[in-house]
Amino acid sequence: MGLEMEVMSEAAPAAAREHGLDIYPLTRYYFGARDAAAGVPRGLETAADRALRLKANFAAHGLRTSVHGVLLVELFDHPHLLLLQVRNSSFLLPGGRLRPGEEEVQGLKRKLSSKLSFVDDDQAIEEEDDWQIGECIGMWWRSEFEAIPFPYMPPSFRAPKECIKLFLIRLPMSRQFIVPRNMKLLAVPLSQIHGNAQVYGPIISGIPNLLSKFSFNVISD
Amino acid sequence: MGLEMEVMSEAAPAAAREHGLDIYPLTRYYFGARDAAAGVPRGLETAADRALRLKANFAAHGLRTSVHGVLLVELFDHPHLLLLQVRNSSFLLPGGRLRPGEEEVQGLKRKLSSKLSFVDDDQAIEEEDDWQIGECIGMWWRSEFEAIPFPYMPPSFRAPKECIKLFLIRLPMSRQFIVPRNMKLLAVPLSQIHGNAQVYGPIISGIPNLLSKFSFNVISD
Numbered sequence: 001m002g003l004e005m006e007v008m009s010e011a012a013p014a015a016a017r018e019h020g021l022d023i024y025p026l027t028r029y030y031f032g033a034r035d036a037a038a039g040v041p042r043g044l045e046t047a048a049d050r051a052l053r054l055k056a057n058f059a060a061h062g063l064r065t066s067v068h069g070v071l072l073v074e075l076f077d078h079p080h081l082l083l084l085q086v087r088n089s090s091f092l093l094p095g096g097r098l099r100p101g102e103e104e105v106q107g108l109k110r111k112l113s114s115k116l117s118f119v120d121d122d123q124a125i126e127e128e129d130d131w132q133i134g135e136c137i138g139m140w141w142r143s144e145f146e147a148i149p150f151p152y153m154p155p156s157f158r159a160p161k162e163c164i165k166l167f168l169i170r171l172p173m174s175r176q177f178i179v180p181r182n183m184k185l186l187a188v189p190l191s192q193i194h195g196n197a198q199v200y201g202p203i204i205s206g207i208p209n210l211l212s213k214f215s216f217n218v219i220s221d
Numbered sequence: 222m223g224l225e226m227e228v229m230s231e232a233a234p235a236a237a238r239e240h241g242l243d244i245y246p247l248t249r250y251y252f253g254a255r256d257a258a259a260g261v262p263r264g265l266e267t268a269a270d271r272a273l274r275l276k277a278n279f280a281a282h283g284l285r286t287s288v289h290g291v292l293l294v295e296l297f298d299h300p301h302l303l304l305l306q307v308r309n310s311s312f313l314l315p316g317g318r319l320r321p322g323e324e325e326v327q328g329l330k331r332k333l334s335s336k337l338s339f340v341d342d343d344q345a346i347e348e349e350d351d352w353q354i355g356e357c358i359g360m361w362w363r364s365e366f367e368a369i370p371f372p373y374m375p376p377s378f379r380a381p382k383e384c385i386k387l388f389l390i391r392l393p394m395s396r397q398f399i400v401p402r403n404m405k406l407l408a409v410p411l412s413q414i415h416g417n418a419q420v421y422g423p424i425i426s427g428i429p430n431l432l433s434k435f436s437f438n439v440i441s442d
Contacts, residue, residue, distance in 0.1 A: 078376040139433045151433035152411045155299045209427040212359045212372035
């Protein structure tokens with residue numbers, strides 16, 4: 001465990017008790033790849049097709065709710081966030097859209113399994129992968145499907161199109177992550193993400209701020 | 222209560238139960254002024270004097286811990302943050318530095334009373350003003366006294382000089398705020414603060430993100 005972590009817990013014993021978060025070294029995890037699921041990967045969809053799909057879904061089901069997981073590992077004495085990267089460009093949090101009527105925690109487990117495990121979307125539900133879904137740490141709103149999201153409901157939003165919720169995931173001491181071949185799973189230091197909306201977008205770049213109340217306990221062996 | 226607030230609670234009933242936050246209209250509160258306390262107001266201190274004072278304090282007491290209150294009111298169907306403004310320029314959260322050995326919640330109550338109530342620094346302790354101090358929502362660190370703060374402990378920090386903690390304050394339905402004449406108390410919409418680090422600084426401009434998990438219940442009468 002690094003010196004700065006010890007300093008942190010001495011400085012804030014009350015917060016550490018309330019908001020402690022165990023994280024494990026990156027080396028505890030195994031990373032593999034598998035073939036992508038059949039069908040057009042969403043990342044390769046044209047903008048026009050995507051707009052049509054989202055519009056049809058909104059007409060049928062109303063407000064879209066997306067759920068995403070914040071997964072952390074330790075490397076070089078600093079917390080790193082696990083991000084998916086599609087085609088060497090955009091960064092994504094693992095997660096995705098809930099099905100109509102689907103419960104949030106159950107839907108997030110399904111999405112995490114489909115993005116980070118062997119199982120595909122439907123198997124995941126039956127397998128009940130052992131994701132530990134923690135608290136909701138942030139919530140963003142979009143007025144239109146492709147609009148910039150805001151971390152509050154602006155007074156002008158009468159019918160928001162999408163709600164994006166971030167949940168803290170408590171990882172076990174060890175596990176494997178199996179990622180579709182069209183994506184990469186990266187561990188990015190919080191210090192690189194913080195305030196860097198140009199590269200990571202407004203939601204991801206605000207995650208270090210959302211995590212700031214936590215005292216990280218690095219369990220190194 | 223505005224339409225957008227209702228939409229928010231319908232969209233996220235689970236989150237609303239976990240993270241509901243009652244806020245009251247600005248018109249419920251009374252704002253007054255009083256003479257500033259004796260001595261040089263910190264806002265008018267020269268940079269050199271401030272550097273000397275902080276250095277001497279660090280030598281004597283080590284890591285400086287500052288505690289600040291996040292106070293919210295409703296106006297135009299949108300949450301507004303209460304900020305102090307000194308000399309028409311910099312914006313501050315009400316709060317300040319803990320005394321050596323002082324407990325955080327007690328220290329924040331003392332600071333809120335000295336900035337926002339009739340009482341001065343020392344009376345406040347005895348009067349036990351009725352501030353309801355809620356959870357810590359964020360924590361920032363400075364490597365040097367005047368350095369840019371970060372919402373995490375960067376790996377290079379071996380001995381941070383300051384820890385800044387933000388606590389959510391649950392305001393009563395009505396109360397009075399009495400502010401020293403050299404300051405102004407302003408209610409600023411979250412939509413104006415979000416991402417606006419140039420005007421509000423990195424800590425305050427990240428507060429809408431920290432509050433995003435909360436569903437605001439506007440209690441309008």
